[in-house]
Amino acid sequence: MSLYQYLLTAAKSSCIKFHARALSEVVKQFSKYSSHDELIEYSQRPIEYCYGYHMIEAGTSNNSTPINLIKIASDLRNQLLVRIAHCIGHFQSLPFLPAANPTLLSLHERYLKLFETLANFPIIKTNEDEEKLYNLIHMFTLQNNDIIGQLSIGCREAQKYFKSYRIMKEFLDNVLQNRLSMRLISEHYLELHKQQKKTTLDNNWCGAICMNFSPAKAVQQCIDDVASLCFETYSVVPYVQIENTMHNSLPYFPCVIQYILRELLKNSMRAIVENNKVLLGNMQHVKRFFNENRQDALCKILITSDPDDEHFTIAIQDQGGGIDESDEQLFRYMFTGDIKNEKADEETDVIADFQERIIES
Numbered sequence: 001m002s003l004y005q006y007l008l009t010a011a012k013s014s015c016i017k018f019h020a021r022a023l024s025e026v027v028k029q030f031s032k033y034s035s036h037d038e039l040i041e042y043s044q045r046p047i048e049y050c051y052g053y054h055m056i057e058a059g060t061s062n063n064s065t066p067i068n069l070i071k072i073a074s075d076l077r078n079q080l081l082v083r084i085a086h087c088i089g090h091f092q093s094l095p096f097l098p099a100a101n102p103t104l105l106s107l108h109e110r111y112l113k114l115f116e117t118l119a120n121f122p123i124i125k126t127n128e129d130e131e132k133l134y135n136l137i138h139m140f141t142l143q144n145n146d147i148i149g150q151l152s153i154g155c156r157e158a159q160k161y162f163k164s165y166r167i168m169k170e171f172l173d174n175v176l177q178n179r180l181s182m183r184l185i186s187e188h189y190l191e192l193h194k195q196q197k198k199t200t201l202d203n204n205w206c207g208a209i210c211m212n213f214s215p216a217k218a219v220q221q222c223i224d225d226v227a228s229l230c231f232e233t234y235s236v237v238p239y240v241q242i243e244n245t246m247h248n249s250l251p252y253f254p255c256v257i258q259y260i261l262r263e264l265l266k267n268s269m270r271a272i273v274e275n276n277k278v279l280l281g282n283m284q285h286v287k288r289f290f291n292e293n294r295q296d297a298l299c300k301i302l303i304t305s306d307p308d309d310e311h312f313t314i315a316i317q318d319q320g321g322g323i324d325e326s327d328e329q330l331f332r333y334m335f336t337g338d339i340k341n342e343k344a345d346e347e348t349d350v351i352a353d354f355q356e357r358i359i360e361s
Contacts, residue, residue, distance in 0.1 A: 042085035097161035103154030213252040241297035246305040271320025
Protein backbone atom coordinates (compact mmCIF):
# COMPACT_ATOMS: atom_id res chain seq x y z
CA MET A 1 0.00 0.00 0.00
CA SER A 2 1.33 3.44 -0.92
CA LEU A 3 1.43 6.31 1.57
CA TYR A 4 -1.20 8.16 -0.48
CA GLN A 5 -3.65 5.25 -0.26
CA TYR A 6 -2.96 4.87 3.45
CA LEU A 7 -3.53 8.55 4.14
CA LEU A 8 -6.81 8.59 2.26
CA THR A 9 -8.01 5.52 4.14
CA ALA A 10 -6.88 6.90 7.48
CA ALA A 11 -8.36 10.32 6.87
CA LYS A 12 -11.81 8.87 6.14
CA SER A 13 -11.85 6.62 9.18
CA SER A 14 -13.14 8.27 12.34
CA CYS A 15 -12.42 5.35 14.65
CA ILE A 16 -8.67 5.11 14.03
CA LYS A 17 -6.52 6.47 16.84
CA PHE A 18 -2.93 7.20 15.97
CA HIS A 19 -0.18 6.52 18.43
CA ALA A 20 1.87 9.40 17.07
CA ARG A 21 0.27 12.83 17.13
CA ALA A 22 2.69 14.06 14.47
CA LEU A 23 1.51 11.42 12.00
CA SER A 24 -2.09 12.41 12.65
CA GLU A 25 -1.28 16.01 11.75
CA VAL A 26 0.46 14.86 8.58
CA VAL A 27 -2.62 12.85 7.59
CA LYS A 28 -4.86 15.88 8.05
CA GLN A 29 -2.51 18.12 6.11
CA PHE A 30 -1.98 15.74 3.19
CA SER A 31 -5.62 14.72 2.89
CA LYS A 32 -6.52 18.41 2.62
CA TYR A 33 -4.11 18.90 -0.28
CA SER A 34 -4.91 15.59 -1.96
CA SER A 35 -8.59 16.43 -2.28
CA HIS A 36 -7.90 19.34 -4.62
CA ASP A 37 -9.39 18.90 -8.06
CA GLU A 38 -6.56 20.97 -9.54
CA LEU A 39 -3.95 18.52 -8.31
CA ILE A 40 -5.73 15.60 -9.92
CA GLU A 41 -6.26 17.55 -13.13
CA TYR A 42 -2.66 18.70 -13.52
CA SER A 43 -1.23 15.31 -12.56
CA GLN A 44 -3.10 13.79 -15.51
CA ARG A 45 -1.73 16.30 -18.01
CA PRO A 46 1.34 15.25 -20.01
CA ILE A 47 4.55 17.20 -19.50
CA GLU A 48 5.31 19.48 -22.43
CA TYR A 49 8.99 19.46 -23.27
CA CYS A 50 10.72 22.81 -23.66
CA TYR A 51 13.18 22.76 -26.53
CA GLY A 52 16.05 25.20 -26.61
CA TYR A 53 15.22 26.75 -29.97
CA HIS A 54 11.62 27.39 -28.84
CA MET A 55 12.92 29.11 -25.72
CA ILE A 56 15.23 31.25 -27.85
CA GLU A 57 12.40 32.21 -30.22
CA ALA A 58 10.11 33.18 -27.35
CA GLY A 59 12.85 35.16 -25.63
CA THR A 60 14.15 37.02 -28.68
CA SER A 61 12.63 40.33 -29.72
CA ASN A 62 12.80 42.36 -32.89
CA ASN A 63 11.38 45.68 -33.97
CA SER A 64 7.95 44.28 -34.84
CA THR A 65 7.45 41.68 -32.09
CA PRO A 66 8.76 42.53 -28.61
CA ILE A 67 9.05 39.84 -25.95
CA ASN A 68 5.72 39.02 -24.33
CA LEU A 69 6.74 38.45 -20.71
CA ILE A 70 3.12 38.08 -19.64
CA LYS A 71 2.62 35.10 -21.96
CA ILE A 72 5.98 33.57 -20.98
CA ALA A 73 5.09 33.93 -17.29
CA SER A 74 1.65 32.39 -17.83
CA ASP A 75 3.15 29.44 -19.72
CA LEU A 76 5.74 28.96 -16.97
CA ARG A 77 3.05 28.84 -14.29
CA ASN A 78 1.17 26.11 -16.17
CA GLN A 79 4.33 24.11 -16.86
CA LEU A 80 5.39 24.27 -13.22
CA LEU A 81 1.96 23.18 -12.02
CA VAL A 82 2.08 20.10 -14.26
CA ARG A 83 5.61 19.18 -13.20
CA ILE A 84 4.95 19.72 -9.49
CA ALA A 85 1.78 17.63 -9.73
CA HIS A 86 3.78 14.82 -11.35
CA CYS A 87 6.39 15.08 -8.56
CA ILE A 88 3.66 14.83 -5.94
CA GLY A 89 2.34 11.76 -7.73
CA HIS A 90 5.76 10.11 -7.46
CA PHE A 91 5.85 10.82 -3.71
CA GLN A 92 2.32 9.50 -3.26
CA SER A 93 3.16 6.27 -5.08
CA LEU A 94 6.00 5.42 -2.70
CA PRO A 95 5.56 2.40 -0.41
CA PHE A 96 4.41 3.40 3.06
CA LEU A 97 7.62 2.95 5.07
CA PRO A 98 9.94 4.93 2.75
CA ALA A 99 7.27 7.60 2.29
CA ALA A 100 6.88 7.94 6.06
CA ASN A 101 10.54 8.88 6.42
CA PRO A 102 10.56 12.36 8.04
CA THR A 103 12.91 13.87 5.45
CA LEU A 104 10.92 12.57 2.48
CA LEU A 105 7.68 13.57 4.19
CA SER A 106 8.92 17.14 4.55
CA LEU A 107 9.81 17.25 0.85
CA HIS A 108 6.41 15.82 -0.04
CA GLU A 109 4.70 18.53 1.96
CA ARG A 110 6.96 21.18 0.44
CA TYR A 111 5.87 20.20 -3.07
CA LEU A 112 2.24 20.23 -1.95
CA LYS A 113 2.63 23.77 -0.62
CA LEU A 114 4.36 24.85 -3.83
CA PHE A 115 1.47 23.51 -5.85
CA GLU A 116 -1.07 25.16 -3.55
CA THR A 117 0.64 28.55 -3.87
CA LEU A 118 0.90 28.41 -7.66
CA ALA A 119 -2.63 27.03 -8.10
CA ASN A 120 -4.03 29.96 -6.11
CA PHE A 121 -1.98 32.51 -8.04
CA PRO A 122 -4.33 34.66 -10.16
CA ILE A 123 -4.33 34.56 -13.95
CA ILE A 124 -1.50 36.72 -15.26
CA LYS A 125 -3.00 39.58 -17.25
CA THR A 126 -0.94 42.66 -16.44
CA ASN A 127 2.68 43.65 -15.95
CA GLU A 128 1.99 43.90 -12.23
CA ASP A 129 0.82 40.27 -12.20
CA GLU A 130 3.96 39.23 -14.05
CA GLU A 131 6.13 41.11 -11.55
CA LYS A 132 4.43 39.29 -8.67
CA LEU A 133 5.05 35.93 -10.33
CA TYR A 134 8.70 36.86 -10.83
CA ASN A 135 9.07 37.55 -7.11
CA LEU A 136 7.31 34.28 -6.28
CA ILE A 137 9.49 32.18 -8.62
CA HIS A 138 12.61 33.92 -7.32
CA MET A 139 11.60 33.00 -3.77
CA PHE A 140 10.89 29.40 -4.83
CA THR A 141 14.36 28.95 -6.33
CA LEU A 142 16.07 30.32 -3.23
CA GLN A 143 14.02 28.22 -0.82
CA ASN A 144 14.47 24.95 -2.71
CA ASN A 145 18.22 24.86 -3.26
CA ASP A 146 18.50 21.96 -0.83
CA ILE A 147 16.07 19.54 -2.50
CA ILE A 148 18.76 17.28 -4.01
CA GLY A 149 20.58 17.06 -0.69
CA GLN A 150 17.37 16.32 1.20
CA LEU A 151 16.38 13.65 -1.34
CA SER A 152 19.75 12.00 -0.88
CA ILE A 153 19.47 12.09 2.91
CA GLY A 154 15.89 10.81 2.92
CA CYS A 155 16.52 7.93 0.52
CA ARG A 156 19.68 6.93 2.36
CA GLU A 157 17.76 6.84 5.64
CA ALA A 158 14.88 4.88 4.09
CA GLN A 159 16.97 2.72 1.77
CA LYS A 160 16.42 -0.52 3.68
CA TYR A 161 12.63 -0.06 3.56
CA PHE A 162 12.42 -0.10 -0.23
CA LYS A 163 11.43 -3.57 -1.42
CA SER A 164 13.87 -3.30 -4.31
CA TYR A 165 16.47 -0.92 -5.66
CA ARG A 166 14.36 -0.53 -8.81
CA ILE A 167 11.56 1.19 -6.85
CA MET A 168 13.94 3.72 -5.33
CA LYS A 169 15.69 4.29 -8.67
CA GLU A 170 12.44 4.97 -10.53
CA PHE A 171 11.34 7.38 -7.82
CA LEU A 172 14.62 9.31 -7.84
CA ASP A 173 14.88 9.30 -11.64
CA ASN A 174 11.42 10.83 -11.99
CA VAL A 175 11.71 13.39 -9.20
CA LEU A 176 15.21 14.52 -10.16
CA GLN A 177 14.30 14.84 -13.83
CA ASN A 178 11.28 16.96 -12.96
CA ARG A 179 13.29 19.00 -10.49
CA LEU A 180 15.99 19.74 -13.08
CA SER A 181 13.47 20.80 -15.72
CA MET A 182 11.63 23.05 -13.24
CA ARG A 183 14.88 24.63 -12.13
CA LEU A 184 16.00 25.24 -15.70
CA ILE A 185 12.81 26.83 -17.02
CA SER A 186 12.44 28.89 -13.83
CA GLU A 187 15.98 30.27 -14.02
CA HIS A 188 15.50 30.96 -17.73
CA TYR A 189 12.38 33.01 -16.99
CA LEU A 190 14.06 34.88 -14.12
CA GLU A 191 16.98 35.84 -16.34
CA LEU A 192 14.66 36.91 -19.17
CA HIS A 193 12.75 39.13 -16.77
CA LYS A 194 15.92 40.79 -15.47
CA GLN A 195 17.29 41.29 -18.99
CA GLN A 196 14.10 43.01 -20.12
CA LYS A 197 14.34 45.46 -17.23
CA LYS A 198 17.79 46.62 -18.32
CA THR A 199 18.15 49.74 -20.44
CA THR A 200 20.55 48.02 -22.85
CA LEU A 201 20.12 44.42 -23.95
CA ASP A 202 23.02 41.97 -24.10
CA ASN A 203 22.73 39.99 -27.33
CA ASN A 204 25.05 37.32 -25.93
CA TRP A 205 22.30 36.11 -23.62
CA CYS A 206 18.71 34.98 -24.05
CA GLY A 207 17.48 34.23 -20.56
CA ALA A 208 19.71 31.50 -19.12
CA ILE A 209 20.97 30.56 -22.60
CA CYS A 210 24.37 31.88 -23.64
CA MET A 211 24.13 32.50 -27.39
CA ASN A 212 27.91 32.24 -27.83
CA PHE A 213 28.69 29.45 -25.41
CA SER A 214 32.27 28.16 -25.55
CA PRO A 215 32.77 24.74 -23.92
CA ALA A 216 36.52 25.37 -23.64
CA LYS A 217 36.01 28.59 -21.68
CA ALA A 218 33.49 26.88 -19.41
CA VAL A 219 35.93 24.03 -18.77
CA GLN A 220 38.75 26.45 -17.93
CA GLN A 221 36.53 28.37 -15.52
CA CYS A 222 35.54 25.17 -13.73
CA ILE A 223 39.19 24.07 -13.54
CA ASP A 224 40.10 27.38 -11.89
CA ASP A 225 37.22 27.12 -9.40
CA VAL A 226 37.92 23.53 -8.34
CA ALA A 227 41.71 24.05 -8.35
CA SER A 228 41.30 26.87 -5.83
CA LEU A 229 39.27 24.62 -3.53
CA CYS A 230 41.70 21.75 -4.01
CA PHE A 231 44.64 23.95 -3.02
CA GLU A 232 42.82 25.20 0.08
CA THR A 233 42.17 21.59 1.11
CA TYR A 234 45.37 19.77 0.12
CA SER A 235 47.88 22.59 -0.57
CA VAL A 236 48.53 21.00 -3.99
CA VAL A 237 46.77 21.05 -7.36
CA PRO A 238 47.28 18.44 -10.10
CA TYR A 239 48.04 19.80 -13.55
CA VAL A 240 45.00 19.64 -15.85
CA GLN A 241 45.38 19.82 -19.63
CA ILE A 242 42.61 20.76 -22.08
CA GLU A 243 42.57 19.22 -25.55
CA ASN A 244 40.00 21.11 -27.60
CA THR A 245 38.99 20.28 -31.17
CA MET A 246 35.80 22.33 -31.02
CA HIS A 247 36.40 25.98 -31.85
CA ASN A 248 32.90 27.16 -32.75
CA SER A 249 30.51 28.57 -30.19
CA LEU A 250 26.87 27.53 -29.87
CA PRO A 251 23.74 28.44 -27.86
CA TYR A 252 23.62 26.47 -24.61
CA PHE A 253 22.91 26.58 -20.87
CA PRO A 254 26.27 27.23 -19.13
CA CYS A 255 24.87 26.49 -15.67
CA VAL A 256 24.16 22.84 -16.58
CA ILE A 257 27.65 22.20 -17.96
CA GLN A 258 29.37 24.01 -15.10
CA TYR A 259 27.46 22.09 -12.44
CA ILE A 260 28.36 18.71 -13.94
CA LEU A 261 31.96 19.68 -14.66
CA ARG A 262 32.61 20.92 -11.14
CA GLU A 263 31.33 17.66 -9.69
CA LEU A 264 33.45 15.54 -12.04
CA LEU A 265 36.56 17.66 -11.57
CA LYS A 266 36.10 17.58 -7.81
CA ASN A 267 36.08 13.78 -7.92
CA SER A 268 39.01 13.69 -10.32
CA MET A 269 41.31 16.03 -8.37
CA ARG A 270 40.47 14.39 -5.08
CA ALA A 271 41.20 10.94 -6.51
CA ILE A 272 44.52 12.07 -8.00
CA VAL A 273 45.75 13.61 -4.74
CA GLU A 274 44.52 10.78 -2.51
CA ASN A 275 45.88 8.08 -4.83
CA ASN A 276 49.32 9.69 -4.97
CA LYS A 277 49.29 10.07 -1.20
CA VAL A 278 48.81 6.31 -0.93
CA LEU A 279 51.52 5.59 -3.52
CA LEU A 280 54.10 8.07 -2.20
CA GLY A 281 53.45 7.79 1.51
CA ASN A 282 52.63 11.34 2.61
CA MET A 283 51.68 14.80 1.37
CA GLN A 284 55.25 16.11 1.38
CA HIS A 285 56.21 13.50 -1.21
CA VAL A 286 53.07 14.33 -3.20
CA LYS A 287 53.97 18.04 -3.26
CA ARG A 288 57.50 17.25 -4.41
CA PHE A 289 56.19 14.91 -7.12
CA PHE A 290 53.71 17.51 -8.40
CA ASN A 291 56.39 20.24 -8.46
CA GLU A 292 58.88 18.05 -10.32
CA ASN A 293 56.27 17.03 -12.91
CA ARG A 294 54.39 20.27 -13.43
CA GLN A 295 54.13 19.81 -17.20
CA ASP A 296 52.88 16.22 -16.99
CA ALA A 297 49.10 16.26 -17.08
CA LEU A 298 47.60 14.04 -14.42
CA CYS A 299 44.17 14.95 -15.77
CA LYS A 300 43.13 15.57 -19.38
CA ILE A 301 39.86 17.07 -20.56
CA LEU A 302 38.92 16.28 -24.15
CA ILE A 303 36.40 18.50 -25.97
CA THR A 304 35.08 17.18 -29.28
CA SER A 305 32.05 17.85 -31.46
CA ASP A 306 30.04 16.10 -34.14
CA PRO A 307 28.33 18.63 -36.44
CA ASP A 308 26.25 15.90 -38.08
CA ASP A 309 24.61 14.91 -34.79
CA GLU A 310 24.68 18.49 -33.46
CA HIS A 311 26.25 17.59 -30.14
CA PHE A 312 29.54 18.01 -28.33
CA THR A 313 31.35 15.79 -25.84
CA ILE A 314 33.47 16.64 -22.80
CA ALA A 315 35.48 13.67 -21.52
CA ILE A 316 37.73 13.60 -18.44
CA GLN A 317 40.70 11.24 -18.17
CA ASP A 318 42.73 11.18 -14.96
CA GLN A 319 45.37 9.18 -13.14
CA GLY A 320 43.36 8.81 -9.97
CA GLY A 321 43.87 5.10 -9.52
CA GLY A 322 40.60 3.95 -11.06
CA ILE A 323 37.93 1.89 -9.35
CA ASP A 324 37.34 -1.81 -8.79
CA GLU A 325 33.55 -1.76 -9.02
CA SER A 326 31.64 -2.70 -12.16
CA ASP A 327 30.01 -0.03 -14.31
CA GLU A 328 26.56 -1.12 -13.14
CA GLN A 329 27.51 -0.59 -9.51
CA LEU A 330 29.22 2.72 -10.25
CA PHE A 331 26.06 4.43 -11.50
CA ARG A 332 23.76 3.21 -8.75
CA TYR A 333 22.24 5.75 -6.40
CA MET A 334 23.89 5.81 -2.95
CA PHE A 335 27.15 4.42 -4.36
CA THR A 336 30.31 6.22 -3.32
CA GLY A 337 33.92 5.54 -4.23
CA ASP A 338 36.16 4.65 -1.31
CA ILE A 339 39.80 5.58 -1.78
CA LYS A 340 41.83 3.11 0.25
CA ASN A 341 44.06 4.68 2.83
CA GLU A 342 45.84 3.39 5.90
CA LYS A 343 44.63 6.40 7.86
CA ALA A 344 41.07 6.32 6.60
CA ASP A 345 39.53 7.81 9.72
CA GLU A 346 41.87 10.79 9.71
CA GLU A 347 41.47 11.44 6.01
CA THR A 348 37.67 11.36 6.08
CA ASP A 349 37.52 14.86 7.52
CA VAL A 350 39.74 16.21 4.74
CA ILE A 351 37.61 14.65 2.01
CA ALA A 352 34.40 15.79 3.67
CA ASP A 353 35.80 19.31 3.94
CA PHE A 354 36.65 19.28 0.22
CA GLN A 355 33.13 18.14 -0.65
CA GLU A 356 31.60 20.79 1.60
CA ARG A 357 33.68 23.52 -0.02
CA ILE A 358 32.62 22.53 -3.54
CA ILE A 359 28.95 22.50 -2.49
CA GLU A 360 29.22 25.94 -0.90
CA SER A 361 30.83 27.33 -4.05
